[in-house]
Amino acid sequence: MSDDLEPMTPTEGVEAFLAHRKPSVAESTYYNNQTTLEQFTAWCSDNEIDNLNDLSGRDLALFVAHRREKVKPITLQKNLSAIREFLSWAADIEAVPEGLNEKVHAPVVPDGSESRSIKLERPRAEKILEYLDRYEYASRDHVIMAILWRTGMRLSALRSIDLDDLEGDQFAIYLKHRPETDTPLKNKDRSERWVFLGPEWYSVVSEYIKVNRIETTDDYGREPLLTTKQGRISGGSIRNTVYRCCQPCFVADCPHDRDPETCEAVGAASVPSKCPSTRSPHAIRRGAITGHLLEDVPPEIVSDRMDVSLDVLYQHYDARQPDEKMEQRRKFLEGF
The missing domain is CATH 1.10.150.130 (Tyrosine recombinase, N-terminal domain)
Structure with a gap:
């Protein structure tokens, strides 16, 4: 003692x-x-x-x-x-x-174990990205939210990205399993893949690197995409960024009629995760997967892109409503 x-x-x-x-x-x-x-x-x-x-x-x-x-x-x-x-x-x-x-170390939560009803809806995601595009363009927060929403990748995958993993000609990111240098991927070597980001969001990443990225290396001499003054960004910092950006009051009025002066989820000493309406990185992943499915991207493509088996996708991530599924089937069945 x-x-x-x-x-x-x-x-x-x-x-x-x-x-x-x-x-x-x-x-x-x-x-x-x-x-x-x-x-x-x-x-x-x-x-x-x-x-x-x-x-x-x-x-x-x-x-x-x-x-x-x-x-x-x-x-x-x-x-x-x-x-x-x-x-x-x-x-x-x-x-x-x-x-x-x-x-206090918590156990790993099984993939997709949150309720399927807890997801970031497309309209909210678009408002958040529009706000960041206008007021915090090419900031680290902008890059975090853009990549998570556009690709639906896991937090650990986002954290693992190095500058060398970016492919400008293809507007893509390569995800690599590197457990020996503290950036493992969920499914190890099976999680390794190219992920298409697209020209619009790749330009946000490129501008962030030129203007706002803190130039540093991590403890292993690698050059992370997302950095702090201490080196590679931590998972906790990414999580806090997501919670803060997904608070409704980040882009609009508080739906809970809370006073910003006393609300525990805002301010210098805030705990953003305490906002009842905020969303976690996993909820963004679920929203992104559901969004891809609603855009008629074949489930097999979504499975490969998001590194999730079809069984797990349907059981834990597919948050489409029954009428939405019917409408999508109807598009393919017209004329029969």
Whole structure:
């Protein structure tokens, strides 16, 4: 235990955190946090952890394993988000070591496990891209949103792109599995492929490289497309960009009648994912796949382009409504 920490029991810490949170979050968020953290304090009690100062990364790994046996991976990911927030707050009041929240590792969620109803709709995607085109042209945010929507690629694939992977003559990007240098692809070598971006969006990428890209290399000497001052962009930074750009108030008025001055999802200390109407990178992927299908792109082509099997595509990504599917079939059946 560090001499810099102040003793606090898990129950005392959770009660203080919830009291701190209650005025600033929606009622549903508060009660979800309360339920998750009560489960955490119960686990601490069962394992004779009576001082938050003593919590370690190993303890947190054991808690994650304990919860994994009881809930689905997607639920566990949401639960662990609340645990991370609690530990971050606890570090600020010197109840746990700094950075302990970063040792809470969630399991990988199965491909497509979110509800098929959760997707970025085409009209919203177009408004976001129109806004970025007008006010933040060729910014890193513009490139992130344009590539994700246009290609439907996974976050990990986007993060993996190097400058050498761009093919200007073909307006395309090559995705390569490079686990040895920290950019693996979901399906390993089977995920490697050329992805057509098109001249319009490729020009956005080209302008970003010329004007706004931070010139740097990553820890392995590679030249990433998407960079920060520290090197290759992290998955968390991409995710936060998506959450922020997909907030309705990014391009229009808030549909939840929230005050921007007090909303937890906007501002300098914001957590964009807390906006009820924002969307994740996975929701963009689902929206892009559904959009391709609605444009009559054959499912086999979509499968190859988006690196998803037909079975998984139909089960988890095809969010077309029954009447939309019927209308598409009708186009092919006219004259019969």
